[in-house]
Amino acid sequence: MNTNIEYLGLKLKSPILAGSCGLTANIENLCKLEEAGAGAVVLKSIFEEQIIYDIKRNTHMYAPVGNYGDSYEYIAQHVADDSVQKHFDLIREAKRRLTIPVIGSINCYSHETWLTYAKQFQDAGCDALELNMAIMPFETSLSTDDVERTFSNIVQSLKKSISIPISIKVGTYFTDLAKFMQQLSWMGIQGITMFNKSLQVDVDVDAERLCNADSLTYPGELYNTLRWTAILSRKLRCNLCATTGVSDGKDVVKLLLAGATAVQVASCLYRHGVEYMKTLNDDLRAWMEGKGYESLDQFRGRLAMSTSDKAGMLMRTQFMNYFADIK
Numbered sequence: 620m621n622t623n624i625e626y627l628g629l630k631l632k633s634p635i636l637a638g639s640c641g642l643t644a645n646i647e648n649l650c651k652l653e654e655a656g657a658g659a660v661v662l663k664s665i666f667e668e669q670i671i672y673d674i675k676r677n678t679h680m681y682a683p684v685g686n687y688g689d690s691y692e693y694i695a696q697h698v699a700d701d702s703v704q705k706h707f708d709l710i711r712e713a714k715r716r717l718t719i720p721v722i723g724s725i726n727c728y729s730h731e732t733w734l735t736y737a738k739q740f741q742d743a744g745c746d747a748l749e750l751n752m753a754i755m756p757f758e759t760s761l762s763t764d765d766v767e768r769t770f771s772n773i774v775q776s777l778k779k780s781i782s783i784p785i786s787i788k789v790g791t792y793f794t795d796l797a798k799f800m801q802q803l804s805w806m807g808i809q810g811i812t813m814f815n816k817s818l819q820v821d822v823d824v825d826a827e828r829l830c831n832a833d834s835l836t837y838p839g840e841l842y843n844t845l846r847w848t849a850i851l852s853r854k855l856r857c858n859l860c861a862t863t864g865v866s867d868g869k870d871v872v873k874l875l876l877a878g879a880t881a882v883q884v885a886s887c888l889y890r891h892g893v894e895y896m897k898t899l900n901d902d903l904r905a906w907m908e909g910k911g912y913e914s915l916d917q918f919r920g921r922l923a924m925s926t927s928d929k930a931g932m933l934m935r936t937q938f939m940n941y942f943a944d945i946k
């Protein structure tokens with residue numbers, strides 16, 4: 620039996636990837652993840668804010684008196700380079716010690732300075748770059764077109780600056796999710812990762828202030844990912860990597876049946892340890908063996924929208940007796 624896949628043009632031995640998170644920010648975990656059978660690792664993101672903050676903080680220190688023109692630009696660029704040096708060291712070390720693909724990650728929201736850094740991810744050795752486009756459309760002055768234009772501008776600029784495969788990680792905040800995901804897949808990228816999990820906000824009622832909610836996802840969050848994977852998997856012109864809500868090997872199987880090329884996990888690794896990657900792979904293989912499947916292609920996409928006899932269930936937004944088990 621083999622669980623090989625081609626993802627973003629890269630050869631992977633498993634469709635299960637370690638998603639970008641704190642666990643993928645150190646070399647020990649990355650080595651353990653490879654040993655436990657991860658198909659690839661997506662490194663912890665470098666944030667656009669992190670890059671810009673460092674540029675600003677450090678250029679205050681070196682604030683030019685008068686107009687230093689190009690040299691001011693140089694210092695801004697140089698200092699920010701320093702601040703992400705450790706991250707590039709991690710990429711280089713990961714490439715030295717791992718045989719599985721190492722995917723870099725940048726979390727961005729605008730068509731700005733960070734773009735000049737993308738090439739350095741490639742130069743440090745990343746096999747691909749996942750761009751987490753964390754655009755929360757909270758501005759009432761922003762239209763759907765504005766948000767989608769930002770996506771398209773960033774993708775076009777990124778494609779000009781790097782030649783490694785690009786995957787775009789998206790959230791669910793789109794008016795026309797299906798249509799825009801399809802358009803995005805036509806922009807010459809190699810993959811779409813959906814869905815990013817936004818940081819959730821809670822209220823501390825004693826202190827009467829905002830606080831962070833639990834950052835880990837819970838099993839019920841799989842259903843939204845599953846629905847959209849099934850709806851979109853046959854409609855995209857690039858790979859689809861499903862993430863959010865995977866808690867066990869059966870969830871991986873569900874997403875593959877829905878048509879995902881690959882699956883990323885983070886929360887279950889926090890809950891059970893990075894070694895849990897092995898359990899996920901073992902469960903996938905055990906299920907395939909039980910079903911007599913020799914390869915993923917034999918069942919991937921079997922429940923995608925155009926192929927499932929119950930595809931109508933994917934489009935229901937409310938209960939109807941015909942579809943609901945609860946009457």
Ligand SMILES: Cc1cc2nc3c(=O)[nH]c(=O)nc-3n(C[C@H](O)[C@H](O)[C@H](O)COP(=O)(O)O)c2cc1C
Nearest residue numbers: 638639640641664751816836863864865884885886
């Ligand atoms: C603690 C934590 C840190 C994360 N940091 C990042 C990050 O830096 N960049 C990113 O793209 N996603 C980040 N994520 C999101 C995960 O990569 C993943 O998309 C999300 O958690 C959904 O998958 P899950 O249900 O398996 O957790 C983080 C998730 C967690 C739980």
